[in-house]
Amino acid sequence: MKRTLLFLVAYMLLVVSVYAQTGRIRGTVLDTENSPLPFGSVFLQGTNSGATTNEQGAFILENVKAGEYRLIVSAVGFERKSLPVQVKEGETKELQVRLSPGQQGLSEVVVSASRTPETIDQVPSSITVLSRKAIEEDMLVSSNVIDILSNKVPGLAPSTGTSSNWGQTLRGRPMLVMIDGVPQSTPLRNGAVDMRALDPDAIEQVEVIKGATAIYGNGAAGGLINYITRTPRQQKPFSSRTTLGMTGSLVDADNSIGARVSQMFYGKTGKFDYVLSGAYEQTGEWKDAEGDVLPPDYGLGETDAYNGFVKLGYDFTAFKRLQLTYNYYSSEQKSNYVPAYGNYQDRQKTRAVLGETLGVPQGVRSNHNLNLRFSGEHAFLNSRYEADAYYQSVDNVFFWSPTFEHGGQSMISSEKKGARGALTTPYKISTRVDGDVTYGLDVLNDVTSQPLVDGRTWVPEMNMLNVAPFVQLKTTIAEDLIFKGGFRAEKVNIAVEDYTTLRTVNPTTGAIDNPGFAVKGGELGYNAYLFNAGLRYNKYDLFTPYASFSQGFSVADIGVMLRSARVDDISKISTEAIVINNYEAGFVSKFGKIRLEGVGFISTSELGASGQYKDGVFVVMRTPEKIHGFEATADAAVLENLSLGATFSYVEGKRDANENGSFNDGEDVYLGGERISPPKYTAYLRYALLDNKLRLNLQYTGIGSRDRFDMNEKGTYNFYQGPVDPYQLVNLSASYRLSKNTTFNMGVENLLNEDYFPARSQWFTSPTLYTKGKGAAFNVSMVVEL
Incomplete structure (x- = not known):
């Protein structure tokens, strides 16, 4: 003693x-x-x-x-x-x-790559960060967050110009979309309407992690997009931001005028801070370059969108915080038009004609996100900690389809409840070697189904429980060499009740395609062990190389397999999960005011997730896949008031149809357009004058060609295999500060009124989506900040 x-x-x-x-x-x-x-x-x-x-x-x-x-x-x-x-x-x-404000670079801080805040120069992989300033800049042209991301993110497929991001992959694979780390998409039944999950006015920052990653769990086969919501920017008790805007077509203004209003209040008093905001937007008719109204399927014309956002924070101490966030989003189309389907083979576009819309309004009926977070620093061993509990529910309604017997509308209903806990503990081995270890546990319950609005079952309810412990190590050697490595164990159980497949018809002949039959449900179980490792060397600004290996995990849209089942038991359906291996190597170079980045990548998986139609039924092909590509980015601050930049993205992929381990045989098949996008070029030029009161931004997006498939015996192209012809889009925006508190903005989308079919319209080849892109349109707004 x-x-x-x-x-x-x-x-x-x-x-x-x-x-x-x-x-x-x-x-x-x-x-x-x-x-x-x-x-x-x-x-x-x-x-x-x-x-x-x-x-x-x-x-x-x-x-x-x-x-x-x-x-x-x-x-x-x-x-x-x-x-x-x-x-x-x-x-x-x-x-x-x-x-002071500066150029985007390596000092930007991200939270999505490792579950803990760190600068980009500590991450050995490719990341794109969109700051609030960049988001506001693009909102001068369009409030469609899909367009904003498409114009800014290398590796992200071209915008569809609609409410759907189906076919808009990240490096050729589906991505996980999140709001403050809360999943918006579900791999159980991905309806590809998850990118429009909130209004861009509620976003503080967007972080895009490219390449398969398991850091947030199931579904990030191609990477993840994390919307970080607004935080109060003032120390004073009360501030406000009011935006009033108007939109419309420059080709034919009749019935095209829309309006937008957004109001935000925020501030901090004592230990309490808050952000309260609401946004409402009503669009008029959207028109193509010829002045014709764009058809309503997945359309954004004649749409009412609402967003309500609340964030409340309380700081117990300078390093211990409790935060509650809630976001509600709805975007429903109430159109006076119905589609008059065209003909892909004859290059006749699908049009909109006046008529009574069948069913209920399509779009996001409601999307609720609730998140309670407790975080702090200087816990045991000087650790940083963070614990989240969240709830998310969404109902996405699709357009009326004659494919169902007697017609009907499907909707994806998903409800998620989850909890996350993570600790980051620093360590120090010597004066030259230190780092930290992040470790924790994620638990998610996701209940998803795709019924018809009238109550018929198309995809039965799938009840998933996902439990995943993880650990992530970071080591810094002599300040310049950074090693990161991690491990995550995924345990997934999915329960499916007995169900009967839905009767479907051939819309042309009226004959029954699928008479419907009983399928025995059961439980599907998955266990996956995922690794990642990477190196980055920051010694020289002129050449900063990095390389990494990371794995991702996805259950590969089980809902599609269940709804098209041709067997009587789900145990006979090929529902195996996919593990993706992502290899990438890149570099960053900075000299003076110029920043260059280049990265090449290879993504492989032993099981595939591509689909094709056989006898009118969508079938998922499970053969091995290999995707490769590269991305390049250049930014230069030419003068204090003049900056410019450009990006280039290329991706290509095949599946090993004969499963012999080679992707170069004559039997092997290129992946279709729903997976692989054509090359994408972007460029921008920003210029400020009149003592920075007037800011101009010229933006260019070019889509290249992709032609990988032959015509079928009918003299046309199969679904997903149509060639893509190139097109170019130019946007222009201007912002003038009238006073300290008031700014007037003007933007023109598709300045040159390019008459084009978006990439998805070209490769899909179906008349249901063979629609043209939006013609020249204007957006004017005024912002008052107090």
Whole structure:
């Protein structure tokens, strides 16, 4: 007992002695308008001491040896700052650092890549971050978030110009869409309407992680898109932002005029902060370059969209926070038109004609997201921690289809309940080697079905329980060499009740295609063990290489397999899950005001997820797949008020039809357009004048050609195999600051009034989606901030 007491006393004296020789640095990071900058990076040059600012811009560096240092501070969209600091023994150095707006670069902070805040230069893979400024810039042209992402993200397939992102893959595979880490899509039955899950005015930042990843679990075969919602940017108790806008066609304005209003209140008082916002948009008729009304199937014309957003936060201390977020979104089309289907073989576009729409309005009937988060720092072993509990429910209604007996509309109904917990614990091996370990557990219950609106069952209810522990290690060697590696175990159980397949008809002949028959349900179980590893070397700005291997996991749209079943028991259906292996290598080069990035990738899977129609039935092909491609990005700040940039994306893929391990045999087949997009080029030019009061932005998107398939015996192309002819789109926007609080904006979409078929219309070859793209349209708005 005496020995124990002596040991404890000696230990305490040692601790006191060590702490007496050190001090600490505490402070906040703000922008030039005194608004806090969350998730900024702060570190002492030449040491392994660093931290990330919290939601209020606060940071603390503990146990800093007495001496003189240079403190490096950076944040998303701001210039990195270096300042001298002197730390004295036993004292706390108080700082307040202000950052000026700057060029997008390696200092941007992301939270989606590793479940904990870190700068891009700590991630050994390709990431695209859209800041709030970039989102607002594109909203001057269009409020359709699908278009915004398509114009900004290399590797993301071209926009469909509709409410559906079906066929809009990320590097040739489906992606997982999230709001603050809460899944919006479900691999059980992916209806590909998940990208339009909220209004862009509620988004603070978008993080796109490209390539298969398992960090958030099931479904991220091609990567993930995470919408980070708004946070209060002012320290004062009350601020507001009001937006009023009007849209319409420049080809034929009749009945095309729409309106948009958005109101946001936000602020901070004491330990409490809040954001409250609402947005409403009503669109008029959307018209193509010839002035014809675009057809209603998946259309965005004549649509009413609502968004309500609430975020409430309470800081118990500077490093302990409770946050509640709720978002409601609805977007329903109430059209006076019905489609008059064209003919792909004769290149006759599908038109809209006046008529009574059958069924109920199509679109997002409702999407609810509720998230409660508790986070903090300096727990045991100086760990950062975060715990989430969330709920999400959505009903997406599709257009009326004569394929069902007596016609009908299907809808995807999904309800998710989940909890996540993660701890990030720092460690230090020596003065040159340190890092952190992030570990935790995810639990998700997802109940999804696809009934018809009238109650008939098309896809039965699938009840999934997904439990997944994970661990992620990061090690930094001599500040410049970063190693990351991780492991995740997926345990998935899906229960399906007995059901009867739905009777379907041939719309042309009226004959019964599928008479319907009973299928015995049961339980499907999956276990997967997924790994990732990567290296990045940051020694030289001129050449920063990185390479990584990562695996993703997906249950591959089981709902499609169930609804097209031709066997009497789900145990006989090929529902095996897919494990994707993603290999990539790239580099970043920075010299002066120029930034270049290039990355090449290969993605393989032993099981496929491509589909094709056989005898009128959609069948999933389970043969092995291999996808490859590359992406290039260039940005340059030519002058203080002039910047420009460009991107290029290329992807190609095949499936090993004869399953012999080779993808170069004559029997092997290229993947169709629903998976592989044509090459995409983008470019932009930004110019500011009149002391930055007037800002101009010219944006270009070019879609290249892809022709990989021969015609069938009927002299046309099979579904998904149509050739894509190139087209080019140019957008122009201008923003003028009338006063300190008021800004007038104007944007023109498809400035040159390009008459084109979007890529999906070309490769799908079906008259149901053989529609032209939107013609020239205007968007004017005024923003008042108080």
